[in-house]
Amino acid sequence: MADARPLPAAKQGSPLRLFAGLPGGHLGLVSLLVGLLLLFAFLVPGFLSVATLNSFMYQLPLLGLLSLAMIVPLMSGGLNLAIIATTSQSALLMVWIMGTLAPPGTGGSSAFLVILLALAAGLLLCVLIGLLTGALVAYTGVHPILVTLGTKSLIDGVSIYLTRGMALSGVPDAFAAAAASTPLGVPLIFLLLVAVAVAVGVILKHTPFGLACAMIGSNPEATRYSAVDTGRVLVGVYALSSVVCFFAALVMIATFNSASADYAQSYLLVTILAAVLGGVDPFGGFGTVTGLMIALAILQLLSSGLNQFGVSTYLTVAIWGATLILVVVAQTFAARLPARFRRRK
Amino acid sequence: MSGETPFLRIKGVSKRFGGVQALIDVDWEVRRGEVHCLVGENGCGKSTLIKTVAGVHPPTAGTIEIDGRPVPSLDPAKAKALGIQVIFQDLSLFPNLTVVENVAVESTLGPALRPVQKAGMRRIAGEVLARLDFPLDLDALVADLPVAERQITAIARGLAAKARLIFMDEPTASLTRAEVDRLLAIVARLRGDGIAVVFVSHRLDEVVKVAERLTVMRDGRKVGTWPVAEVDQRRIGHLMTGVDVEHGVVARDMRAAPPLLAVEGLSRRGEFADVSLTLRKGEVLGIVGLLGAGRTELALTLFGMNRAEGGRILLEGRDLALRSNRDAVRAGIAYVSEDRLSLGLVLPQSIGDNLVLAVMRRLKNRLGLMPQARRRALAAEWVERLKVTIPGLDAPVRTLSGGNQQRVVLAKWLATRPRVLILDSPTVGVDIKNKQGIYEVVADLARGGVGVILISDEVAETFATCDRVLHMRAGRIVGEAVPGVVSEHEMEERIYA
Amino acid sequence: MPEPASGPDRAVGAALARWRRLRRRPETWLFLVILAVGTLFGLMAPGFLTLPNVIDLLETYSVQAIIAMGLFVVLVSGGIDISFAATASVAQYCAALLASRLGLPAPLVILAGLAVGVGLGCVNAALIHHLRITSIIATIAMMSVSFSLLMYFSGGRSIYDLPDWWTSRVVFYRAELASGDIVRVTLPVVLMGAMALLTWALMTRTSIGRQIYAMGGNPEAARRVGIDVGRLTYVAYGYLGFAAALGGLVQAHRVGESVPNAMVNTELAVLSAAVLGGASLAGGVGTVPGVLLGIVLLAILQNGLNLLGVSPYFFQIVIGVTILVSTSITVLSSRRGRRLRTLGEAPSHG
Structure with missing residues (x-):
């Protein structure tokens, strides 16, 4: 009953935090990545091939962008359960505009204009959703899980209501061609992921907004007392998260050539899994885009490697979950070990 | 000193955490029904001392006697059973429960499926609050009470658990003067019932005035125990810090400044x-x-x-x-x-x-x-x-x-x-x-x-x-x-x- | 300070205090909203306020209600669990396998199904308590592990040949109304009632229930008082596992087959119902009647809109708006009037 163990991470957050804050905190993740790479290279003949790399670059962007949309609110101590709903709705809107105003065969410049219009509308929708969510989180004080649960339900509801649950397709040829292009041999959608990741990374690490975001994640009141407009920062957090969803929507259209409220629903929890695996503190305050990207690479590598073994995707997801548990456990023990050692000395 | 055995006596208690020596060879006693002040700067070992007596930290060396009998392996449950209660600064109350449930929380610690004794708990809470002469709304949620009444609730919980020695950690830190007075009146009542109270503080405040004796800690050692009447604030400050702080007055006439x-x-x-x-x-x-x-x-x-x-x-x-x-x-x-x-x-x-x-x-x-x-x-x-x-x-x-x-x-x-x-x-x-x-x-x-x-x-x-x-x-x-x-x-x- | 008031004054004061407390409870508001919505639908859709419709509604929502009872306990303990739908599916499928492939007798099958649920719940508890993983992360991970394994081993194949004892309808009470409609009280409804009663008794009438409330309110204080927080974690998540498994078994009973992914995506609906009913994500708060009212509200909204001919797709929008509005109102109203009083209380002279 009365154990005198160190108290569990009740107040100050998880022991993860200690690990993630250490310099070289990604060392474990990188070695896991390299280890897996070597393992698969050894076990699967021809694993280290251009084909594998290509499938890697085509499969990663959607999950990667959605995870980026999740990491921003996670850093601020919140959560955005509406990212998939936002992405789908933005994609639906863009496909609808393109399909209605520029049916296949519409010529050059007018198709170009329609595409621009669609992009603008999709972006605007995401910004609006983000501002609304952010305002609700910042100014009502309701827990972000509940707010975004509500907005998710609302957005999904509107999408399903308007489309009757059907998928929309019909993208202008120009758009499809651009989406499928591979400048310098790299798929455009992968370049998009890299660009957005760099942007989010820079924003989180090198701007007042990013610093405020992490500070709010650790202690919103102390941050407010330090003359930071925490309300505005929170609105910005959810707006940024939604804007990243806009890019995810582009990738969604490029990948499926259509849009539907049903696409990618199963990714929601995987994004949280990836973020935590990448060292993002689920209580907020700590995390890096680099860690997230390494974690995504690990997940994708596991999935491609197992795929080559002929392992079903279901088993892959199970292994992802198990990986998360193992990594978190390893981090917990890694954080506890030094303390124990010190006490014995 | 009378020949009466003190309620609590500790001898040669030391406590070490890793490389840190938190308590060094402390001898200390608390008499039955006395009000005692334990003062010292942050990190002087006060909290470690309380936690040792409360059974949270087993001492590295030394003995603890309660009622004249040595207690070799004190754990929190045993300390509670012997009548030692600690009211931490955060009060450790359950804001989502009523006053009754907080005061009589011990009644719910029995076997898992035992029915809750609602009437019994109510009676316990009512009796304890009556003893304190402090009628609280028994059905109010603790979250709705002002800080001072929460403190009373915490004290009542200690009494309901048959406390004979209550440690109060920084009890007056968030109270107004009137509330402090009420608290002190309650402490006087406890003393009348033979319950000892130890105030723990890093500040020298009005609490010192109601105490009989005062113990000063510094750097893990006990500096000494004195009757309160024999030491004044300045002396206590000196004993706590080990430095004679003689502040000069620095006031300048600034009336000319804009x-x-x-x-x-x-x-x-x-x-x-x-x-x-x-x-x-x-x-x-x-x-x-x-x-x-x-x-x-x-x-x-x-x-x-x-x-x-x-x-x-x-x-x-x-x-x-x-x-x-x-x-x-x-x-x-x-x-x-x-x-x-x-x-x-x-x-x-x-x-x-x-x-x-x-x-x-x-x-x-x-x-x-x-x-x-x-x-x-x-x-x-x-x-x-x-x-x-x-x-x-x-x-x-x-x-x-x-x-x-x-x-x-x-x-x-x-x-x-x-x-x-x-x-x-x-x-x-x-x-x-x-x-x-x-x-x-x-x-x-x-x-x-x-x-x-x-x-x-x-x-x-x-x-x-x-x-x-x-x-x-x-x-x-x-x-x-x-x-x-x-x-x-x-x-x-x-x-x- | 407070003086003993005279008899009647005191009674009035107590009544006032009780009303003030009642007014702040989400259950009160929820009840009023349900009354209003119910009346509205009753007036607009003639079929709404008929006994058969109400009983039908109850049966449709019985599975969600049964699982919500378990989730409620976990929420009160200060945790959260996302994995219950996966747990329910796994327990249901395991039981279905035992029943259809091995032909085990009913009690064994039911026992095995419930045991699988409790076991999975205890795995969650172990991850949370011993390995110190945050409940939301642990249960997300467990959800993907157990659901994916289920899909892998089942290959997504449904089991249609459930034994008769499982799928045949059990009617406890049957009556024919004057209108010719037939009212049946069936097993799911009875189980839902039993589960609600059990949960209510557990949480309000036993020591362990009160300990779970205490732990949700202040885990640190609970530990200091001597409450075994680890044991409570197992009880809470184990109970949710049990409730989920029971819900899974009842779901198969209602539809007559076991479909591995039939329960997916009910997580958020059940969570919404619990939260609507006043269970707080912060722990320590909530009541069984509140959670039931939350389910009832969602049920009558869906059914009423349905009877009014509103597209079923519209329902999700309504849920979203309901969650946003109700949680915002709850939080905002509790924030009002929290100013520290220093002027009135401090002595004004001397």
Whole structure:
């Protein structure tokens, strides 16, 4: 009953935090990545091939962008359960505009204009959703899980209501061609992921907004007392998260050539899994885009490697979950070990 | 001393945590039904001593006797069974449960599926509160009670558990004078019932007056135990710190200096009323008064956290309309909160990030980015200027000692280049050396023309630093004194009258 | 300070205090909203306020209600669990396998199904308590592990040949109304009632229930008082596992087959119902009647809109708006009037 163990991470957050804050905190993740790479290279003949790399670059962007949309609110101590709903709705809107105003065969410049219009509308929708969510989180004080649960339900509801649950397709040829292009041999959608990741990374690490975001994640009141407009920062957090969803929507259209409220629903929890695996503190305050990207690479590598073994995707997801548990456990023990050692000395 | 066995006697108790010797060879006793004060600075071993007696930390060496019988392996359950109860500073209540359920919580500790004895619990709670002569609404949620009544609930819980010795950790820290008086009346009642009470405090306050004996701890050792009548405040301060703090009076006549901040008839319903004051350039103005006199509330309004509901704030003659603390910072007002741990600092984050938090805007380059180099340069500069001892800018601020943490808070605010600096109890939980250091910083700032408002519980502190001291009571400014013209003792008399 | 008031004054005061407390409870508001919505639908859709419709509604929502009872306990303990739908599916499928492939007798099958649920719940508890993983992360991970394994081993194949004892309808009470409609009280409704009663008794009438409330309110204080927090974690998540498994078995009973992914995506609906009913994500708060009212509100909204001919797709929008509005109102109303009083309480003289 009365154990005198160190108290569990009740107040100050998880022991993860200690690990993630250490310099070289990604060392474990990188070695896991390299280890897996070597393992698969050894076990699967021809694993280290251009084909594998290509499938890697085509499969990663959607999950990667959605995870980026999740990491921003996670850093601020919140959560955005509406990212998939936002992405789908933005994609639906863009496909609808393109399909209605520029049916296949519409010529050059007018198709170009329609595409621009669609992009603008999709972006605007995401910004609006983000501002609304952010305002609700910042100014009502309701827990972000509940707010975004509500907005998710609302957005999904509107999408399903308007489309009757059907998928929309019909993208202008120009758009499809651009989406499928591979400048310098790299798929455009992968370049998009890299660009957005760099942007989010820079924003989180090198701007007042990013610093405020992490500070709010650790202690919103102390941050407010330090003359930071925490309300505005929170609105910005959810707006940024939604804007990243806009890019995810582009990738969604490029990948499926259509849009539907049903696409990618199963990714929601995987994004949280990836973020935590990448060292993002689920209580907020700590995390890096680099860690997230390494974690995504690990997940994708596991999935491609197992795929080559002929392992079903279901088993892959199970292994992802198990990986998360193992990594978190390893981090917990890694954080506890030094303390124990010190006490014995 | 009578031949009666004391309720608690510990002999030669030592406690070591890793490399830290938290308690060194402590002999101590608490008599039945006595009121005892245990004082010492932060980190002197008071809390370790309580936790050892409460069975949380088994001692590395020494014996603990209760009722004259040695208790070889004390654990929390056994300590409770023997009648030792600790009321921690956070009170450890359940805000979501009613008063009854909090007071009689022990009744629910039985076998899992045993039906809850609602009537029994009610009877227990009613009886205990009647013993304390303090009728509380038994069905009220603890979350809805004011702090003072929560404290009573915590005491009642200890009594319901058949306490014979109650430790109260900093019990008066958040109480108003009237509430403290009520608490002391209750303590007198407990004494009448033969229950011993140990007040634990790092501050010397009115509680000392009701105690019979007082024990001072320093650096893990017991300095000694004295009848309260034999030691005065100054002596206690000396015993606690080991340094003879002889504050000279530093007050200067600042009447010639131009006014910097003028407050006229400032009011906020329920907090303070009709407050007028003038702070001159380079002046250090003290505000003393009991906790709950409205000092912090006034400071928060001057800092723009709360809106004034009447009156004006003028900075160098210009009306200030403060909609938020950002307006205040822009105008050159900075505020060091009394609650360093939850409002002053973001503890888990790095020292460097904490230092630049309030001036992020200034660090931006044309692209809107804050270059790492600029951040570190600024942080390093302030660490240097305030002589903060740190392991590195990337270390979490949590790892610093209280004194160094407070220096980080000061540095954070000085980086905003304030013209008016409001310090709210800036030396609470700060060791004596760092205290002096903070006073020196304040003096330096004043010489540089910054106006400083220093809010404090300790008259001695304001007398050692301020040019003028205002006395606040019940939300109003009721007096003004110039240190030296009025003696420290006279001022204390006025406040505690 | 407070003086003993005279008899009647005191009674009035107590009544006032009780009303004030009642007024702040989400259950009160929820009840009023349900009354209003119910009346509205009753007036607009003639079929709404008929006994058969109400009983039908109850049966449709019985599975969600049964699982919500378990989730409620976890929420009160200060945790959260996302994995219950996966747990329910796994327990259901395991039981279905035992019943259809091995032909085990009913009690064994039911016992095995419930045991699988409790076991999975205990795995969650172990991850949370011993390995110190945050409940939301642990249960997300467990959800993907257990659901994916289920899909892997089942290959997504449904089991249609459930034994008769499982799928045949059990009617406890049957009556024919004057209108000719037939009212049946069936097993799911009875189980839902039993589960609600059991949960209510557990949480309000036993020591362990009160301990769970205490732990949700202040875990640190609970530990100091001597409450075994680890044991409570197992009880809470184990109970949710049990409730989920029971819900899974009942779901198969209602539809007559076991489909591995039939329960997916009910997580958020069940969570919404619990939260609507006043269970707080912060722990320590909530009541069984509140959670039931939350379910009822969602049920009548869906059914009423349905009867009014509103597209079923519209329902999700309504849920979203309901969650946003109700949680915002709850939080905002509790925030009002929290100013520290210093002026009135401090002595004004001397």
